[in-house]
Amino acid sequence: MNPITTHYPVNELFETIQGEGSFTGTPAIFLRLQGCPVGCPWCDTQHTWEKSAADQVDAARMLNKSSPSPEWAELTAAQLLELFQQQGFQARHVVITGGEPAMYDLRELGEVLEGAGYRLQIETSGTFELKVSAATWVTVSPKLDMPGGFLVRPDSMKRADEIKHPVAMQKHIDALDKLLQRCPPRDDTIIALQPISQRPRATELAIATCIARNWRLSVQLHKYLNIE
Template sequence: MSFIEQTASNQLAVNELFETIQGEGVFTGVAAIFLRLQGCPVGCPWCDTQHTWDKKEADKIAATDLIMKTADTPQWSDLSGEDILALIKTQGYTAKHVVITGGEPCMYDLRELATVLESAGYRLQIETSGTFEILTSADTWVTVSPKLDMPGGFQVRCDAMTRANEIKHPVAMEKHIEALDELLARCPVQPGTTICLQPISQRPRATELAIRTCRLRNWRLSVQLHKYLSIE
């Protein structure tokens, strides 16, 4: 599988840019602009954005075509931070919370993008697997959804766990809770970091496990609100 190597270039391979509400984690219910980047080598079996895994030159399209996309496709546009800001303004988006997701957004150096958007009054949130170095501004809210023992063979980085403002862990079985405990023992988070459990695919058994564990540990439940509402 081909994927993007992290680079100092200010160009980002953008798969989608759209406005909705954040459906997961601490910012659930907040109006948000989603910036979805192309490329991910982690290989999560339950991933619902597998069309973002590979970055192929044949799938490159113009920014004007990107905005017109109405379905999940591997097509992407090469955009700078200034290009992205211009698209946000052109589209008339009013949300001030920008969620950078993927794919795996931390395959890119996001510091220039953060400077551009924060200077324009936006708050940034990154959703990452924690398997790449996190290069962004100090004010960016970092959500690490640790991907353990995935087919890609990447390890969750301790520096990513330390940087996290929020841990959002997908669970279906007790072994997923145990794996998170082992990770937290190996890579402790900072005091005050929010830990959310997110049932995989809204399965009743997974949801019951997540609720029970959150009650016992005073953690937080993340229910993927956008899926219940059938919105993007």
């Protein structure tokens, strides 16, 4: 009996430079999946929240969107690999984002892409069980007390290679401290603070905290460069 092939709802697929976290500056293929119930009020990709059959399109239309939209295409891992080659993508680092990509079983995607020489990274809220390959770099940006009511999972925090936490005020650091006590990560997990919207006070707070605790600062390089 043949295994069931997984289909992934792809909202966007493009090549750029990773602008955040440990791989800042790395050429990357961004694979944005459709669907997210977490409901972060400040989310800049709210068009990915709902996965409606009415918005399903073919791969060509998804690739050629002129502006963000809820349109998505259903693609297998093999079809995605073929699209990478057709588009002439040169990057070997693939960032799986969303939406909330951990809603989906990504193990087949990892098997296919890693078998073709790609490295995978997932960016997740930490609120869903992670179904990724052993080699996938896991970036958890924990979403706390969001309207969707989902809790950050201890197993996601333990699997995290880096925890990237947006901050604007001291209360955001305090909330992270409570989370780290409830869901302790591994000793080798990188903890990075990311100032929200490059605000000066948020940046000063993040820098001071990172120095005091030997954490890392994550700036959104792509926003400074004005690239996607």
